């Protein structure tokens with residue numbers, strides 16, 4: 001199926017199971033903003049009217065439930081689903097009353113997060129594709145290259161998250177190569193925590209550096225997310241784009257633009273949405 005396609009339930013006449021587009025949010029390097037991108041892109045896509053399921057694959061360090069203020073509601077999660085003790089429907093939580101934005105948390109009720117579970121992630125992706133969602137966003141742990149290769153086989157697109165730092169860029173380039181080797185060539189690069197500089201000259205230099213990064217990695221640019229000093233406290237409060245707390249910020253503009261490009265719209269890099 002072409003990436004990306006909105007499902008219309010009337011088209012299938014209720015007979016055919018819908019198939020959603022699977023996108024893995026990844027980078028070999030930790031802490032660059034994969035989970036932040038997953039949560040806020042998920043919110044931005046849902047606010048465009050798409051039905052979105054997020055899968056927190058970072059079992060040792062799950063955080064999407066925290067970013068949506070849902071940690072109290074988590075009683076079971078991905079490991080239980082992978083081991084077959086809980087059905088996906090029983091583990092999936094709703095993140096919004098207004099939009100279809102759901103989460104399968106990276107949690108285990110038994111405390112067992114064995115690597116053998118990871119073997120089953122691909123099969124789970126296949127079965128989740130048959131559920132009624134337009135998009136499945138998979139939040140990957142940093143550095144888990146074996147798991148990434150497995151998940152890549154079940155995905156249609158990868159968002160590779162990087163910062164402007166040379167160490168992150170090198171990791172993003174190696175992530176892109178690994179994904180290509182696994183056959184996942186639809187790759188978009190997200191530059192996160194972008195510090196544009198204090199004046200025009202610094203901003204221009206920063207952009208030139210960023211363009212070099214994109215050239216180096218060879219991936220299509222999905223968008224540039226600015227460093228926003230309020231992100232920490234908003235994440236502590238379980239706040240994403242959904243709540244309106246980021247409205248009128250460049251951070252929110254960036255995610256709305258990334259969501260538009262995700263849906264194959266062509267929009268200017270720093271389009272204002274206010």
Ligand SMILES: Nc1ncnc2c1ncn2[C@@H]1O[C@H](COP(=O)(O)OP(=O)(O)OP(=O)(O)O)[C@@H](O)[C@H]1O
Pocket residue numbers: 029030031032033034035036037058061063140141142192193194225226227228229230231232235
């Ligand atoms: N655009 C941004 N502006 C400011 N802070 C940010 C931004 N994006 C992410 N952060 C902060 O950077 C830190 C790492 O973000 P996040 O947890 O999303 O990264 P990650 O790649 O998912 O990490 P991990 O590899 O551990 O899963 C968090 O403290 C988050 O609040």
Ligand SMILES: [Mg+2]
Pocket residue numbers: 034035036058063139140141
């Ligand atoms: Mg993370």
